[in-house]
Amino acid sequence: MVKFRLLTLNCLFTTCLGYLTATAQPILSLSNYTYSPGKTVIGTLRVTGTGSRFKLRGPNASLFSLDKANQLSIQPTAAKAPQPWYDLIIEGQTASGSVRDTFRIVKDEFIRNQVIAHRGAWKQSGTSENSITSLQNAIKLGCMGSEFDVHMSADSVLVVNHDAAIQGLAIEKTTAAELAKLKLSNGESFPTLEAYLTEGMKQTHTRLILEIKTSTMGKERSMALTERVVKLVHRMKAQAWVDYIAFDYDVCKKVKALNPDAKVAYLNGDKSPEQLAADQLYGLDYHFNVLRKNEAWINDAKQRKLTVNVWTVNDKESLAWFLERQVDFITTNEPELLLTMITNK
Template structure:
């Protein structure tokens, strides 16, 4: 175990913030990253700053078109092919030269049911929660999403774990070399965010529901974690797979500032649907007790084009209550049970 002193922690945090500030804002982005045979208009290529003369580059450039409004469109033949995704380079010019980014455009075979496996699907098989195996099991079951939690080590490496500490090690005060030695109950190493995303991106059926955990060390570090998370998602070209959730409302707004088209839902439960819609969030994701007390929020949210998720629901009666009220998603430790209920 390595517990770093406060001055060194502050230095590492400062370096993290410096890195994030330098890399957070991409010059090019997309409003959407998926296509289907019946939905060939993908989305808008967005530019930050002055970027002109956008062109498509790379091996897949001839499979797409870009119209005068910067709408990216996949050609019908490519959309009907069996490939799960295409990597596409978009290039433009600005005052300092060329600007380019590579986007992963994903065939939208994502499942549309209501089942989000909480920390992956771990309970039914006895594997470790928040493990690669629990993600694989959620995918195998056919869950719409697999939820997982992200913290940042003392030297700014992102790890997947629910609690702020694991096996006596406070994640935020321990360097990554020590955390890499941790073994989960199923024998896996403590997964990094990069490893988890890389595994999840091997398929295009189950979405990755990424919770940015609130830092125990204060708001500044929560913001640094948020920037690091969004940077990692973009670097790995995982935008089509990832939805974000957080208990800290400032974290939710920070994600939207970094990536305005990201799907972000709020967890704490103290904001009305009106407030979430005003801040352009994707949805609410509240504890079941809050939505049972404020049942009108379900319809109100959906009227405002917000999604309604509820956590963490494990009892059959409560699962049924939210199914009857048409919750968009239900986060559960019992995905097998919920899949059975929706199949009836």
């Protein structure tokens, strides 16, 4: 059952001011943001602690209903309409104070074909990896997801790049203004996370697989990066599009602390499905060699209701091996090849 949670966190997620403040205030967290014509019951609003009955506000409030059990539904006519999403305001009063937030509830047209384009679809077209064009290419191909990497500049602006440095500049030691002067090999400007999400949210077919990179400057900065990433996704109402991945297990747990219903997968390959399930992660996302050596983890993860992703698989034989084992996702630099193999199965 899809559910809402009202959480009292150590840090307030202050989206209107654009920063985190260390006060104990309630925030709303949704476990799901999608509906379909055949699935008009979205889920249940739940409150941890003492809370009042919550109300729906805004111009789209009449398109939704909240029953006595706080179960949220969308009107069938609204679910069948061509509009790709609706913004919905939820507000209420709790023992900790008032709460009000806006969420984008999205028609579920997301593709489910296992293909995750690694850093976008860039190799066959010759464009820059992790560029807006590589994202657009992945969307045009019909990939289930497009993966990308996020760092934080010296002045705490979030940017998209795989390596910790670009064109000789250490991203974490360079201001956003200096980074903005750079051009990628395809002529594009160096992308910010906000620009990347804005582009990805123009469609409702390809999910955005956001890797939070481990800081080269220590754990504290990795945690600060994580907070800013989750805050920006929240402020932009991008939750329906974004899944999180990270090599740092503390980063994964930090995302879950900020948003317990976020879909978070672990990359490093050194933890069993049992450990991931105990920490309520969404799935494992391991290098292909790890899963080849620990093939039993694939079924073990499925039995524990974890998703299984594998990276970065590029040759036909390896792609076929993982397709045969019915992993949930395959991250690849060759999305065109993988799509063809799936079509011809």
